[in-house]
Structure formats: structure tokens, C-alpha cells
Amino acid sequence: xxxxxxxxxxxxxxxxxxPLGLLFFDKKNKLFLINPLAEDSLNVRAKKIIGKSISxxxxxxxxxxxxxxxxxxxxxxxxxxxxIGKNLILExxxxxxxxxxxxxxxxxxxDDITREKEIERMKIQFISLAAHQFRTPLSAIKWGLKILxxxxxxxxxxxxxxxxxxxxxxxxxxxxxVKDLSMVTRIEEGKYICEPAFLQIEKIVQSAINSYKKEIxxxxxxxxxxxxxxRLSKIFGDVKKLKLAIQNLLGNxxxxxxxxxxxxxxxxxxxxxIEFKIEDxxxxxxxxxxxxxxxxxxRGANVIRMGTEGTGLSLFITRNIIEAHKGKIWFKSRxxxxxxxxxxxxxxxx
Numbered sequence: 001x002x003x004x005x006x007x008x009x010x011x012x013x014x015x016x017x018x019p020l021g022l023l024f025f026d027k028k029n030k031l032f033l034i035n036p037l038a039e040d041s042l043n044v045r046a047k048k049i050i051g052k053s054i055s056x057x058x059x060x061x062x063x064x065x066x067x068x069x070x071x072x073x074x075x076x077x078x079x080x081x082x083x084i085g086k087n088l089i090l091e092x093x094x095x096x097x098x099x100x101x102x103x104x105x106x107x108x109x110x111d112d113i114t115r116e117k118e119i120e121r122m123k124i125q126f127i128s129l130a131a132h133q134f135r136t137p138l139s140a141i142k143w144g145l146k147i148l149x150x151x152x153x154x155x156x157x158x159x160x161x162x163x164x165x166x167x168x169x170x171x172x173x174x175x176x177x178v179k180d181l182s183m184v185t186r187i188e189e190g191k192y193i194c195e196p197a198f199l200q201i202e203k204i205v206q207s208a209i210n211s212y213k214k215e216i217x218x219x220x221x222x223x224x225x226x227x228x229x230x231r232l233s234k235i236f237g238d239v240k241k242l243k244l245a246i247q248n249l250l251g252n253x254x255x256x257x258x259x260x261x262x263x264x265x266x267x268x269x270x271x272x273x274i275e276f277k278i279e280d281x282x283x284x285x286x287x288x289x290x291x292x293x294x295x296x297x298x299r300g301a302n303v304i305r306m307g308t309e310g311t312g313l314s315l316f317i318t319r320n321i322i323e324a325h326k327g328k329i330w331f332k333s334r335x336x337x338x339x340x341x342x343x344x345x346x347x348x349x350x
Contacts, residue, residue, distance in 0.1 A: 021090070021110030027103055029054050029074050038110055041090065042066065066092065066110075074106040081113070089114045128185040131178045138175050145171065180313040184296065187320045198234045198348065201242070201274055202227060205265060208246040212254060219259050226266035232274055233347035237325045242345075245321040248314035249278050249341050255310065256303055256339075257282035273327075274347060279340035285333040293331065294319040302335065 015022060021038030025031055030053050034046050043062050054074070058067050065082050069092060077095045084090055093109040145168045147153060149161065156164070209216075209225060216223050253263045257280050268275040285293060285300050292298045297312035322329045322343045333339035 021112075023108040023110070024097070025054075025074055025106045025108070027105055029106070031057065032105065041088065041110055041112060042084065066090070070094065074108075087114065088112065089117045124185050124188050127181050131182040131185065134174070134178045135182075138171060138178060141171050142168070142175065177311050180311045180317065183317050184313055187317065195238050195240065196236055197239065198236055199239055199242075201232060201235055201276070201345065202267060204239060204243050205246055205267065205276070208243050208250055209265070211247060212250055215254050216263075219254065219257070219261070221254065221257065222260070222262045224264045226264065228267050228269050230269065232267060232269040235274060235325070235345045236348040237345065238321075241321045242325070245318040245343070246276070246278075248318045252310075252314060252341075253278055253280040253282060253339070256280070269347075272347060273344045275342060275344045277340060277342050279338065281338040284335040284337050284339050285331075286335050290331075290333065294329075 015024075015033060016035045018035065019037070021041045022033070022035045023031060023038055024033040030051055031049055032051075034044075034049065039046055044060060049057060049060065049063070054067060054070060057063050062084075065084055069078070069080055069082055074094065074096075079091065079093050082090050082092055089112075091111040091113045093111070095107060096103045097105045097107050145164060148156070149164055149168060205225065209223075215221075250263070250265070257263065261281050263278065263280045266277045268277075283300075283302050286302060289298075289300055294315050296316045298315070299310055299312045303310070319329050322345070325345055327343050327345040329341070329343040331339060331341045
């Protein structure tokens, strides 16, 4: 018994001194333990709350934002963020504790991420400001270069024209980057979907395809758009943003495919949703990098070796557009075999 007691005391000592807030609820969902860091974070004292159930704890106003995540019972495994007061943001992890296959309680871990969130906010503000400040001079450079290239200021020899075209192309890349960064900041500020309306997805897809007709012809792509036999139900969304999402997916396929390759777009209608699919026989995505595909600034190692252009933001933007429309996006890919991207959007009753 002495050994068991010593082990229990050691566990309690670790529990109380871990650099994370910890709460342990027993199998009846009553608070059994809380460590000092959790007490300080939540501004409560253990002696006043130990032994109380979830419903009893909701009477403590300081605990309410946290307890609202749990509901009446602590059954789910989850990871979420919660704002406690004005100056504290916690990342909350909740999972059951099992012993011999049986649940003996629930552990809640609190991680103070206030500083990280503040740094993230400052980064977004800086990117937003930088993008805004770059937009005007880049537009002016584009305008000036266009005047020179159109020879409004005098004739150019071939060498001069080639040199100016390279500068113009580099400036265009910067404009695309600034535009993408502006979109990213709006996404992260929750200000992205702004002009929703009832619309036909087929028209948006065709419009996106039309914007790449020259590129499809230049690369001699075997391109198909498989339209559904029946007219699809309408969706509710932002035309410009959905067109951008489709353009991003089509643009990626065309960038990472060889001359004479294949690209196929298809639409399928279901009772509650519409599925979009774009498949190509391009370079594919390395298997060990596929988890990063929708993250900001991701570009596959094989794509970087090819020397293709890109900001690494298009798929991040696309995912956020689709999810903002209550849709889902995913992909299948094999390196050197090709990639298929899919997304679904819910249909709406008009």
C-alpha cells in the first residue's frame, strides 16, 4: 500500500507542476482535480469547485466560456480555442482517460496561446499593410511598361523589347503575389465571402475554362468538360470567389502538366450536393508531402525542381473559398501519374 501511495503522490506532483493547465473529471463528470496553472488561468480556487458537476460549475461565470465547449457531458474528443475574458486565449484539448478499456474520467488540457495569437494578428496586419502599399506602385510600373512596350514613347529594337517584356513579366508575378496575400489576409480576418446569390455552377466552370483557352491551346492539352445530362440545382454563393477557386485548380493542372497532356473537368449532381472534379496526368504530388497541400506557401519538391512559377497560396485560398460555402475539398494523387481534385457544394432551394 505504501508503494501505491508513493506512486499516487508522484503522479499528483507531476499533475500539479506541468506547464499546462489541467482539469480531471471523474466518470460521473465531476471535477476531481485541477492544477495551480489552470486555477490561475481561469481565476478560480480548487477548494470552491472540486467535486462539482458540469451543471454546477456553469454557475461560475469565469468558467462558463470553457464549459460551453463541453455541453452537458464530457464524451467527445476535441481540440478548440476559447477566449477567456479580454486578455486570454486558450487552446483546449479534451479526451477520455481509459483503464483496462473502461473510461475512468476525462482529462482537459489548457494551453495559453494568447501570445501566439497576438503575433499571428500582427503578422496579418503587416501583410495586409504591405500588400496595400505595394499595389499602387506595382500598378504604376505595369502602366509605364505597357506604354513602352506598345512603343508610344518611340520605337524599340528586339533586344530592348525582350528586356522590357522580362521586367513586365516579373512585375506581373509580383502583382499576383500581392493579390494572393490580400486574399489570405481577408480569409484570416473572416471577410472573404461578400456577394452571395443563387447561381448555376456550370456557367461558372465554363467561364473559368474560357479564361484559360489560350493556355490550353498553347500546350496542346487534350481537354474535356463533361457536363451533366440534366441541369444541376442552383447553389448559393459568391460567383467571383467560386470562379477563382476553379481557376486556381485548373491553373495548377495546366502548370504541372506536359505539352499534349490530358485535363478533364466533370460535374455531378446529387440530391443534396454538387460534385466538381478536375483530373490531369501531370507530375502529381509526392506522397510524403500530401498532408501539406492546403497549407500556405506549400509547393511540392518536384514542382520546385521544374522551375514553375507560383506563390503556394492558390490551394490555401481555394480550400477556404469552398469551406466558406459549406463545401468539402479533397484530392487523390500519385507522383508522375497525375492528380484529381474534388470539391462538393450543397444545393439550395430557391
